[in-house]
Structure formats: C-alpha cells, structure tokens
Amino acid sequence: MKKVFALFVTVVLLSSVFALEAFADNHGSDEAMVRIAHASPDAPAVDVYVNGEAVVEGAAFKDATDYLNLPAGDHEVAIYPADANGEGDPVISTTLTIEAGMAYTVAAVGMLENLALEVATDSMEVSDGMTKVRVGHLSPDAPTVDVGLIGGDALFSGASFPAITDYQELEAGTYDLEIRTEDGTQVLDLSGTTLEANTVYSVFAVNTADNLEAWVLTDYTAMPSEMPQTGMGGAQSGMNTMLMTGLGAMLAGVLLAGFAFNRRRSHQS
Amino acid sequence: MLILASVDNESAETVSSVSSEAESTSGIQVEKVPLTSQDEEPEEESLSPEAGTPKHIRIPAIKVNAPVIATDLDENNEMIVPDNGEEVAWFEPGREPGSQGNAVLAGHVDDYNGPAVFFDLEKLQPGDEIEITDENDVTMTFVVDKLEAYPLGEAPLREVFGPEDDRKMNLLTCTGLYNASAGTHEERLVVYTTLQQ
Known part of the structure; x- marks a missing residue:
C-alpha cells in the first residue's frame, strides 16, 4: 500500500515538473x-x-x-x-x-x-495582507505639503511639486487622511480613504491649488504568477493522446492505477 | 499535491454529481473560511461598498449551483484551487465580488472521473447572469460581458486579476485538450462579467 502511494506521489511531482518546463511563461x-x-x-x-x-x-x-x-x-x-x-x-x-x-x-x-x-x-509587490501607498505632488502652484492622519502624524512630509514620494507599507483599512501645509493648515480632506489589503496605490494631488483634488491610481493588486490549474482531465475521452506521449504513457498508467486504488478505498469508507 | 488532496477528500465525501440541483450542494458545509474581515469600520466614502465574502454561486443558464470557498496563493505564488470538482474557489487576496476591481473565481472543468462544476462554462453567452450570494445572504447578479480562451502562459494576468475601476468578476476554468505529460489543459477560459447595477 505504501509503495503504491509513494509511486503516486512521485508521478505527481514529476508531472508538475514537466508542466513547468513545457509551459514556462517566457515572455x-x-x-x-x-x-x-x-x-x-x-x-x-x-x-x-x-x-x-x-x-x-x-x-x-x-x-x-x-x-x-x-x-x-x-x-x-x-x-x-x-x-x-x-x-x-x-x-x-x-x-x-x-x-x-x-x-x-x-x-x-x-x-x-x-x-x-x-x-x-x-511597486508591483506588497507584503501579504498589507497595503502600500505613495503620494505625488502634481499640483503646479500648490505649496509644499504633508499628507497625514487628521489630528495625527504625517505619513509623508515635505512633498513639493513635482515630487512623487517613496511608498509606505501600512495596515490595510480606512484612514482619515488630509493634505496639509507644513504649518498644519488643511488643504484637502481625505477622510474615509480605504486602502485595501494586498494592493499598491499612488495618490496624486492634482489640479491647481484652488481646485486641488486627489487622483487615486491602483498600481497593483495581488495576482498569481500564472493561471490556476482548473482541470484534471477526466472528461477527456481521448485517453490515447495521453498514452502516446512516451514517458507520459508510463506516468499516466501508474497514475490511473493509483487513482483506481484510492477510489476503491474511498468506496469502502 | 493537488491530486493527493483530492483523493483524500473523496474518501470523506460522497458527493459526485456535479451539475445537480440545490438539494445536493446545499448540504455541503464549507469548512475552510480563513478570513479576516477588514470592513468593520464605518466608511464614509470608501472606494468600494460593503461586499461580503462570497459563499455560493448560481449560473441558471448552465445549471451551476455550487458552494464557494476562499483560497489563497501557495508557496509558488499560484492560486490554490479546490481539491474537488464540486466547489468553486474565490481568490481571497484579491477583491470580493461586488467591490471595485476584479474578483476572481476558479473552478474545475473536469475532475478525474468526468465533468466538474465549470464544465459548461464555455457555453455561457454575453448577457447570461451569474448570482453570487455572500456571507450576509446578500445576492448580487453579474452579467457576462465576453468569453476569452488563452493558450497556457499567455493569459493577460493583469487584465484578469489586476486593478479595475468597474465592479467586475471573472470566472476561470481550463479548456482545450488535456495534456497528460504536462498534467494540465492547454488553454484557460476566462468569462468576464460585470455587476448588474
């Protein structure tokens, strides 16, 4: 029993190696x-x-x-x-x-x-469960500003046109933020800004100082390195195509045997 | 890994009919719910509305009625899919269906025995409706925009998973021939849908 199981594992591992080689995304x-x-x-x-x-x-x-x-x-x-x-x-x-x-x-x-x-x-990456944000001062005539929590610390300090800051990684959630001059006068209220987990944002302050507005771009959201594997082949009648592929033939045979074995076990339980 | 898990799971469960109606699927308990809800705090002008964790999917046009489980990325940075042909996986690191962005659900086209939950996905047509029920029993309806099949490795991942201004949901499955030596189907099918307003 153990042996069949071990063989089965080997087959699975081998076939996943082949999958990687055969379909490596090279662009x-x-x-x-x-x-x-x-x-x-x-x-x-x-x-x-x-x-x-x-x-x-x-x-x-x-x-x-x-x-x-x-x-x-x-x-x-x-x-x-x-x-x-x-x-x-x-x-x-x-x-x-x-x-x-x-x-x-x-x-x-x-x-x-x-x-x-x-x-x-x-940035095209963010720590699991965190959020990442930067700001850009792209308002030509607005003064040097800080971006921070209302009544709290600045997250970004001393940004002046046309600076785009480095990113900061934060806990995901909703923040009451503001853009304020360095003396603390609010120039734009950003209360209730939701920064989602596993997401990277750029928040650009744009337009003229009189009409200052925040333009939020999403730079990145979590994504896998390739499309998921969403099939196991059981609905394909062309079993012959499988068996013709050299090494694949051997693997497939063992795989089927292993599967039949396990099926039987499952019916008993 | 996938295959082993599937076999183990089969011994515990006896559900085999895939496209059967509500009676058979409603009995299945969703076991894995490793979720942390971030949406507790009151929101004034959030980028997305309250959208809960998806729990169930119905696609009347192709008689799909299936539980949805939340899955993550594995250590190889690949999306984990269900170890069986009955459940549909929701990509939990991404967006919830109904929120701004691309929510992604994936299901198998077949398991080892035959057709699985998304076997008929390719028969969907633009305009067909998909219903998602979330953890709060709120049901949202999405409408199919288009279907696209991509050779393996050539799917536009950012278009499927990446940032998006609208409230989209994309359903994924495999299509094309099963390549046994590679252990996978040769194409991926994406059904692009948008929340009905």
Missing part, C-alpha cells in the same frame, strides 16, 4: 511595464507616441493608460496634441530608459507652458 522577462498619466490641468487631450507609434489617443486630464509592455532599453516618448495627428513638433518628448522587470509611471505634469514628464518607479 515578459525582457520587458518593462510603462503607464502614462495626464496630470496637467490645462493641457488639452493628447496622443502619446512611443518610438514613433501612437499608443494612446485622446488622453485627457486625469486619464492614465493601462501598463504597456515595452522591451527594456531606451524609448522615445512624445506627447502630441490630440488634434495634431502626430504631425509637427510634439508638446514634449523625452528618452525613457527602462529596465526589465520594472514598472514605471510617466506623468505629464505642470501647466501646458511648462509641461514636463516626471518618471517614477512603481
């Missing part, structure tokens, strides 16, 4: 993720070109793209007015250097006449 290893955020209050809708190709059309203030997968290396990012069809001079362009496996936010910041591209490195 993505040389790529980086890039998203582009329009945080310029008075800039028109824009098209974003990467290496001369339009990747986003008609992005308006407070629009952010999904992450684009781009090969690691240098890329020419250019922003055109949406009505220019990519012709003429871009409003702004920059060379973006990205590393494999990293994620980036490229934010168009400032008023149109001083438009700049601010690049930040995004």
Whole structure:
C-alpha cells in the first residue's frame, strides 16, 4: 500500500515538473511595464507616441493608460496634441530608459507652458495582507505639503511639486487622511480613504491649488504568477493522446492505477 | 499535491454529481473560511461598498449551483484551487465580488472521473447572469460581458486579476485538450462579467 502511494506521489511531482518546463511563461522577462498619466490641468487631450507609434489617443486630464509592455532599453516618448495627428513638433518628448522587470509611471505634469514628464518607479509587490501607498505632488502652484492622519502624524512630509514620494507599507483599512501645509493648515480632506489589503496605490494631488483634488491610481493588486490549474482531465475521452506521449504513457498508467486504488478505498469508507 | 488532496477528500465525501440541483450542494458545509474581515469600520466614502465574502454561486443558464470557498496563493505564488470538482474557489487576496476591481473565481472543468462544476462554462453567452450570494445572504447578479480562451502562459494576468475601476468578476476554468505529460489543459477560459447595477 505504501509503495503504491509513494509511486503516486512521485508521478505527481514529476508531472508538475514537466508542466513547468513545457509551459514556462517566457515572455515578459525582457520587458518593462510603462503607464502614462495626464496630470496637467490645462493641457488639452493628447496622443502619446512611443518610438514613433501612437499608443494612446485622446488622453485627457486625469486619464492614465493601462501598463504597456515595452522591451527594456531606451524609448522615445512624445506627447502630441490630440488634434495634431502626430504631425509637427510634439508638446514634449523625452528618452525613457527602462529596465526589465520594472514598472514605471510617466506623468505629464505642470501647466501646458511648462509641461514636463516626471518618471517614477512603481511597486508591483506588497507584503501579504498589507497595503502600500505613495503620494505625488502634481499640483503646479500648490505649496509644499504633508499628507497625514487628521489630528495625527504625517505619513509623508515635505512633498513639493513635482515630487512623487517613496511608498509606505501600512495596515490595510480606512484612514482619515488630509493634505496639509507644513504649518498644519488643511488643504484637502481625505477622510474615509480605504486602502485595501494586498494592493499598491499612488495618490496624486492634482489640479491647481484652488481646485486641488486627489487622483487615486491602483498600481497593483495581488495576482498569481500564472493561471490556476482548473482541470484534471477526466472528461477527456481521448485517453490515447495521453498514452502516446512516451514517458507520459508510463506516468499516466501508474497514475490511473493509483487513482483506481484510492477510489476503491474511498468506496469502502 | 493537488491530486493527493483530492483523493483524500473523496474518501470523506460522497458527493459526485456535479451539475445537480440545490438539494445536493446545499448540504455541503464549507469548512475552510480563513478570513479576516477588514470592513468593520464605518466608511464614509470608501472606494468600494460593503461586499461580503462570497459563499455560493448560481449560473441558471448552465445549471451551476455550487458552494464557494476562499483560497489563497501557495508557496509558488499560484492560486490554490479546490481539491474537488464540486466547489468553486474565490481568490481571497484579491477583491470580493461586488467591490471595485476584479474578483476572481476558479473552478474545475473536469475532475478525474468526468465533468466538474465549470464544465459548461464555455457555453455561457454575453448577457447570461451569474448570482453570487455572500456571507450576509446578500445576492448580487453579474452579467457576462465576453468569453476569452488563452493558450497556457499567455493569459493577460493583469487584465484578469489586476486593478479595475468597474465592479467586475471573472470566472476561470481550463479548456482545450488535456495534456497528460504536462498534467494540465492547454488553454484557460476566462468569462468576464460585470455587476448588474
């Protein structure tokens, strides 16, 4: 009995090794993720070109793209007015250097006449059950601010345009936050901000100081490294295909034997 | 691992009919509920409304009526799926169905003997309804947007599991041929749905 069981275990382990080798996800290893955020209050809708190709059309203030997968290396990012069809001079362009496996936010910041591209490195991980957040001061004329608990400590101190802070990892939950000047005067009430577990956020303070608002982007939520294995093969009549695959034939046979054995046991119990 | 667990479980349970109606599934007790609810504190303007832990799924169009269990990531960072063909797994590190974002449920297309709970998932059509009942006995209805099948390793994980502004729920199962040497089906089916408002 023990022997059959041990053999069974071996088969299962072997087949999972094969599964990994046969289906290893090999794209993505040389790529980086890039998203582009329009945080310029008075800039028109824009098209974003990467290496001369339009990747986003008609992005308006407070629009952010999904992450684009781009090969690691240098890329020419250019922003055109949406009505220019990519012709003429871009409003702004920059060379973006990205590393494999990293994620980036490229934010168009400032008023149109001083438009700049601010690049930040995004986090794609968070400790189990925790939440992670950073803030960006993307309001061109707002003063230096702290972000903290109302009546409590600052979580982020001394952020001035166009800074994007490092992330802080916190307990998940709902926080009564505020944006305040360094002397403690509240400039934006963020009471009841819920930060979910296993999630990474960027909270950007955008628009002009008179109309300051918080723009929350979700950078990451928990996800597995691949799609789950949701089948065991029992509904497939083509048992022959299994048996033809060399080593697979042997494994499958033993597997079936082991299974039949266990089935019998289960009927007795 | 998966296979061993399944066998052990079979000896304890005798439920075998998969697409049977309420009588058979309602008797099954959900045992594993390793959940910590974060939603106790009063919320003023939270990013998502109160959405409870999903407990049951009904898909009238394909006669699915099954318990939902919460599962986590394993040590290889893969989503744990039920060790049987009757239950549906909810990806607990992600979102609850009904909250903002992508909630994910996964069920087997078949077990070792034959069809399992999501065997007919591929027959769903846009507009079909899916009912999720949560721990507070609140039932939410989701409507199928589209079905997509992806070769193994090519599914857009971020689209399925990642951040999302709407209240979405995605159902996963296997499809395509079963590759015995790899021990898995060659494709993954995703049914994308959105909460009915």
